[in-house]
Amino acid sequence: MKRISVDIGGTFTDCFFVWDDIYVDAKALTTHHNLALGFNEALDLACKRAGLDRDTVLSEVDSVRYATTLGTNALIERKGPKVAAIVTHGFEDTIPLSRGRGYGEGLDYTMQQNLPAAERPDPIVPRQLIRSVKERINSAGKIVAPLDPEDVRKTVRELVNEGAEAIVVSLVNATENPVHELAIQEIILDEFPPHELGAIPVLLGHQVSGRKGEYVRSTSTIIDGFLHEIMFHALSQLSNxxxxxxxxxxxLVIHNSGGMAQMNSTDALQTIHSGPIAGVGAAEHLSAETGLGHVISTDMGGTSFDIGLVPEGGVKHYDFLPTIDRWLVSVPMVHLDTLGAGGGSIASYDRIHNSIRIGPESAGSNPGPACYDRGGLRPTVTDADLLLGYLDPENYANGYIKLNPKRSVQAIEDTLCDPLDMDVIDIARVIKDSVDEQMAIGIGKELRVRGYLPEDFTMLAYGGNGPLHACGIARHAGIRRVLAPPFSSVFSACGAGNMKQLHFHERGVHVTFYNATTRTLYDKYDEFNAVVEELEARGREDLVRQGFDGDEVKYRLEVDMRYGNQLLTQAVALDGISRINGVGDVLEIIKTFGDVYSHRFGASSAAPEAGIRCNTIRVASYVDGDVVNFDSLDAGGDRTEPTPVARRNVHFIGHDKALDTPVYDQGALTHEHVIHGPAIVTTENTTFLVEPEWRLEPTRQGAVWFLQD
Known part of the structure; x- marks a missing residue:
C-alpha cells in the first residue's frame, strides 16, 4: 500500500504518508491563497523523513486523498458567487421563511430562547434573486401544470441581468418526478452554452437531495451552488x-458521509467538515481493531475543537438533517459537534461578565498567535500555553516555527491585564483552564444528551493540541482514561487514508410497516424493492464511473422510521436485509427499529400501537480497500522511568507556584517506559503535557495512555 492522505485545516496542513511498511506524519502551515503550497511543503517533509524523492513518490503512489475545511471557511466568511433560485410558482417565500425557525438553526440552546434578540442569518440567495416558474407536479409525480419554456427563458434572462453567477433549481415534488427540473436545466444550457464564455453553473435540487422536504432540499442545493465554484477552483488547483x-x-476527496470519491463524483456540500469527520472514521477503525469500547473522539487543532461519538461496536452517529453554519440541510453526514476552541482561538475581555472569553474567532495560520511573531497582536490559547512553560520556543513544530514569548506577554498586557487587574501568568492560567473547561462542557453535553456517562468512555485526544490539553479536559469532564492514538497530531489525515469509496443515495417514501388503524402489516414488497434497486443502481453507476467493477460494489440498506405521527425519525441500518420478500422481513425491520429506538430513548418509550412508518429509504454503496492496521494497545511487562533531557519551571492549574518539571523527548515514548506527572514530552509534531496525579504509558505503535495515578 502506497498512499498520501492530507487534511487541510484552518491553521495546519497535515500529511500522513504510507509507503509499504513505512508510516510517516508531517505538518506545514496552511497556505490559504494557494493550498498546493502548504501541501507540497508537508509532503516534502514527509518524503525527507522517509528518505524518498517527492517526484518518485507521486509517480508511484496508489492514491492521494484530500480532506479540507475550505468550504466551511468560505461559508462562514460568505465568500462566494451571487446565487439565484428558481422555484415553483407560489413558493417564492419558502426559502426566506425557513419554516419560521431559521433564526434559531445553528445557534446554541440559550440563543434560541432569546427571541427578542433573534436575528436570521444573512440570506445566501436574497429575495430579489428568487424567481418562480409556472409548473406543478403532485406528490404522486404526475404533472398537474406543464412547464412553459418561454416563461423559463424569460425568468433566466431576468436573473442573469440581475447578476446571477449560479442558478439553483428546486421545484415542488421534484424528487417524485424531476422532468421539469431537467427541462429547466436544458433551457439554461441552451441559453448559455457551457462551451461559451459566460456559462452559468446549474444545480438541481433532486440531484443534491432525494429526500422529501422542499425547504431543506432547497437550502442544501443553495449551499452546494454557493460553494461549487470555490471548491472547484481550489481542488482543481490541488489536482493540477x-x-x-x-x-x-x-x-480523491473525503466526504462528510464518512466515505470518499473522485472529484467528478463529489458535490461541494459533501466536503463540509470532511477533515474532522475523517478523524471520527479513524476513531471508529481504531475502536473496532483494539476493542476500546465506548470512545469519544476529540480533535483539537489550531482553529477548532471537534467532538465525535463512537459507541462500543464501532457504529458512528449520523445526522440526516444536519445544520451547516446557520442552515438546515438534508444530506447524510457523520455527526460532529464543533467548538471554536483551538490553539489559535483568541482570548478577549468579556465586559459583561468581567472575565475572559475564548474564541470562536481564531488567529488561524496568518498571522497566527502573537508568539508566531508574524504580526498577530491578540493573545491566543497557544500564547498562554507558551507562557505557562508547556511549549519549547526553540522546538515548536520540530523547530519549524520559532516562538517569541515576549510577543505573548505583550499581547496579554495590551488587551487583558488592565481590565482584569491580574498579572500575565495568572491570566495565562485562566485562559488554559477556561478553554479546557469549555471543551469538557461540550463533551459532557454531547454524551449526556444521548444517555451516556463520560466516565464510561475513553477519550481520544488528537490533533496538534490534543495531547497538550488532554489531562485538563479529562479532569473537567470526569473522564479517567485518555488515549493519544497513533499519529495523534495527524490522526484525521490518517483516517482519510482508511476511507472507503462510498456514496449515499436516498429517496423519500410513504411506507407504513404497521397500520394502527387497520392493524395490518405492509405488503407492497415490489414497490419497496424497486426503490432499493434504483438506489443501488445509482450507487453502482457512481463507482463504476470511478473505475471499479460492478461486482466489487457492496450495499447497506438503511431506513428512516418513526412511530405514528412523531416528528422525530430514527435511522435504522438493516444488516442482513436487502429486499423485503415476506412478512418475516417486515417483522424483522420492525423489531430492529424497536431495539434501536428503545436503546436510545428507553424501553418504555417505544409506541408501536401508534403505527410504524418509514419516510426515507437510503442505500450506502461502497467498495472495501486496504487500511492502516493498528497494533494492540496493551503493552504489558514492567516499565521504568526514562531519563529526562532537561528540566524547566512549569505552571499547572491548582498550583500557586511553578513546579520544577522534567522534560523528555520522542525517545521516552516507548512501551518500556512510564512517565509520572508533572512532566512534558516534546515530539516533532506535538507536545504531551502530563499534569500532576496523571501518568503516561506509551504502547508499541506510538499510542499513548494518559491514566490517573
Whole structure:
C-alpha cells in the first residue's frame, strides 16, 4: 500500500504518508491563497523523513486523498458567487421563511430562547434573486401544470441581468418526478452554452437531495451552488499541482458521509467538515481493531475543537438533517459537534461578565498567535500555553516555527491585564483552564444528551493540541482514561487514508410497516424493492464511473422510521436485509427499529400501537480497500522511568507556584517506559503535557495512555 492522505485545516496542513511498511506524519502551515503550497511543503517533509524523492513518490503512489475545511471557511466568511433560485410558482417565500425557525438553526440552546434578540442569518440567495416558474407536479409525480419554456427563458434572462453567477433549481415534488427540473436545466444550457464564455453553473435540487422536504432540499442545493465554484477552483488547483509533479491518477476527496470519491463524483456540500469527520472514521477503525469500547473522539487543532461519538461496536452517529453554519440541510453526514476552541482561538475581555472569553474567532495560520511573531497582536490559547512553560520556543513544530514569548506577554498586557487587574501568568492560567473547561462542557453535553456517562468512555485526544490539553479536559469532564492514538497530531489525515469509496443515495417514501388503524402489516414488497434497486443502481453507476467493477460494489440498506405521527425519525441500518420478500422481513425491520429506538430513548418509550412508518429509504454503496492496521494497545511487562533531557519551571492549574518539571523527548515514548506527572514530552509534531496525579504509558505503535495515578 502506497498512499498520501492530507487534511487541510484552518491553521495546519497535515500529511500522513504510507509507503509499504513505512508510516510517516508531517505538518506545514496552511497556505490559504494557494493550498498546493502548504501541501507540497508537508509532503516534502514527509518524503525527507522517509528518505524518498517527492517526484518518485507521486509517480508511484496508489492514491492521494484530500480532506479540507475550505468550504466551511468560505461559508462562514460568505465568500462566494451571487446565487439565484428558481422555484415553483407560489413558493417564492419558502426559502426566506425557513419554516419560521431559521433564526434559531445553528445557534446554541440559550440563543434560541432569546427571541427578542433573534436575528436570521444573512440570506445566501436574497429575495430579489428568487424567481418562480409556472409548473406543478403532485406528490404522486404526475404533472398537474406543464412547464412553459418561454416563461423559463424569460425568468433566466431576468436573473442573469440581475447578476446571477449560479442558478439553483428546486421545484415542488421534484424528487417524485424531476422532468421539469431537467427541462429547466436544458433551457439554461441552451441559453448559455457551457462551451461559451459566460456559462452559468446549474444545480438541481433532486440531484443534491432525494429526500422529501422542499425547504431543506432547497437550502442544501443553495449551499452546494454557493460553494461549487470555490471548491472547484481550489481542488482543481490541488489536482493540477499533482499532475505537474507526475501524479497521473484521479485525486480523491473525503466526504462528510464518512466515505470518499473522485472529484467528478463529489458535490461541494459533501466536503463540509470532511477533515474532522475523517478523524471520527479513524476513531471508529481504531475502536473496532483494539476493542476500546465506548470512545469519544476529540480533535483539537489550531482553529477548532471537534467532538465525535463512537459507541462500543464501532457504529458512528449520523445526522440526516444536519445544520451547516446557520442552515438546515438534508444530506447524510457523520455527526460532529464543533467548538471554536483551538490553539489559535483568541482570548478577549468579556465586559459583561468581567472575565475572559475564548474564541470562536481564531488567529488561524496568518498571522497566527502573537508568539508566531508574524504580526498577530491578540493573545491566543497557544500564547498562554507558551507562557505557562508547556511549549519549547526553540522546538515548536520540530523547530519549524520559532516562538517569541515576549510577543505573548505583550499581547496579554495590551488587551487583558488592565481590565482584569491580574498579572500575565495568572491570566495565562485562566485562559488554559477556561478553554479546557469549555471543551469538557461540550463533551459532557454531547454524551449526556444521548444517555451516556463520560466516565464510561475513553477519550481520544488528537490533533496538534490534543495531547497538550488532554489531562485538563479529562479532569473537567470526569473522564479517567485518555488515549493519544497513533499519529495523534495527524490522526484525521490518517483516517482519510482508511476511507472507503462510498456514496449515499436516498429517496423519500410513504411506507407504513404497521397500520394502527387497520392493524395490518405492509405488503407492497415490489414497490419497496424497486426503490432499493434504483438506489443501488445509482450507487453502482457512481463507482463504476470511478473505475471499479460492478461486482466489487457492496450495499447497506438503511431506513428512516418513526412511530405514528412523531416528528422525530430514527435511522435504522438493516444488516442482513436487502429486499423485503415476506412478512418475516417486515417483522424483522420492525423489531430492529424497536431495539434501536428503545436503546436510545428507553424501553418504555417505544409506541408501536401508534403505527410504524418509514419516510426515507437510503442505500450506502461502497467498495472495501486496504487500511492502516493498528497494533494492540496493551503493552504489558514492567516499565521504568526514562531519563529526562532537561528540566524547566512549569505552571499547572491548582498550583500557586511553578513546579520544577522534567522534560523528555520522542525517545521516552516507548512501551518500556512510564512517565509520572508533572512532566512534558516534546515530539516533532506535538507536545504531551502530563499534569500532576496523571501518568503516561506509551504502547508499541506510538499510542499513548494518559491514566490517573
Amino acid at each position: 499541482n499533482l499532475r505537474d509533479s507526475g501524479y497521473d491518477k484521479p485525486m
